[in-house]
Amino acid sequence: MMECEFGWRAGLLGGARMKVFVIGATGGVGRRLVRELVQRGDDVGGLHRRPDQASALRDMGAEPFDADLATMTEGDLASVVAGTDALVFTAGAGGGSAEMTTGIDGHGVSKSIAAAQAADVRRFILVSAFPEAWRERPRSEGFEHYLAVKKQADVELAASDLDWVILRPAELTDRTGSGTVSLSRALIHTTVSRDNVAATLAELVHHPTVSRLVLELTDGPHRIPEAIQALKV
Template sequence: MRQSCDSAGRRIRQKSIDKEEDSDMERIVIVGGHGKVALHLARLLADRGDEATSVIRKAEQKADIEQAGGTPLVLDVENADVDEMAKAFSGADAVVWSAGAGGGSAERTYAVDRDAAQRAVDAASKAGIRRFVMVSWIGSTPDHGIDPDDSFFAYADAKLAADDHLRASDLDWTILGPGTLTTDEPTGRITTAPQGKAEVSRADVAAVAAAVLVQPATVGRFIRFGAGDTLIAEAIVADRADGGQA
């Protein structure tokens, strides 16, 4: 793992140097592009000169993507196969998975949060994309403690399976584990490996995703976080940022 992460870091650092030298933008594919975190992320990427290609399910969502500075791409990832996803991802520098079933039946939760996410990982690999950032949740561990009879169990189980699939891949991955999401204004500050209940704004989750995309030290790490006092750029490279799990 250490050697793999080191080589991944060198690739990301070299891409950053190349970008500075030729002023080319990075193309980032955001899956689940109409979600609140994804819309914040598209704005952040556009503001720093990158291109956000936002994958959405419905054509009527295009205007919201364009207003956020992204480029809409209509694809129903719940039903798309690996080849279709790979075609959509082709030419990108990185993929950010921020999609989810958003509640509903356990069947649909598994279909999106587990199965589609796993296909996206495979599609990125097939398309030759190295960098993959997964937006998961803070409690994604084998001992998450959610009772199988709890309606939340399907989500916890599905996210863990997707995270494990990404860990086992050949990609340069980072998994984000935010606490309970809020609509608070962004602060640009978080705390990693928080104790007890943690909350964090969707805007700050997007800022963390944008930051890890260009930070090689985050490759191969699961970063659990909530609102806090440490600048995001500093928090994501702290020794404890992975919450004890890499």
């Protein structure tokens, strides 16, 4: 077992209780995921970049780590994630400038992959996007750049030696989660609630047999645990 400077101890992957680190823990998906994992009894750590976000994470039962993904080093991140069983990356520049998109959705993922490898955190779940999202809408340079950066991050993670899962949610909504989804290697792009994305991520964290797969996710008819079982991996 590995122990990091914060005293986390690695548990058993897929066991009843896991240590999970969330990058993007204060975001729309991230904070829902933190809540889900804490409710399941997991030990959860989360990155945040504003000091005032620490108490919200603590109130949810997670351990906050204050750092800016854009400027922290790979070594800093490795020491923060060391000792965890799984890392979930759900950060994003959220429609910021092209530079910010490259910095967070692109380089932020590269840095996180390198940190996971350095810290020997094998399980890495990446929230990505449908490459063909919004083809029916007028093109914008910023959105095309976002899709290209997301795809490049997928390519980099898929080429790594990690125990990875790439989850591509459709357009995110704040509708209350139905607990039912469609989850498959290929789907038509529609919408999915952030609640359902978070619940699916939490379930994937606990299903180590689902590995080295790109999965697409929309709201749909299947209960989340059953949708994962149906992947037949």
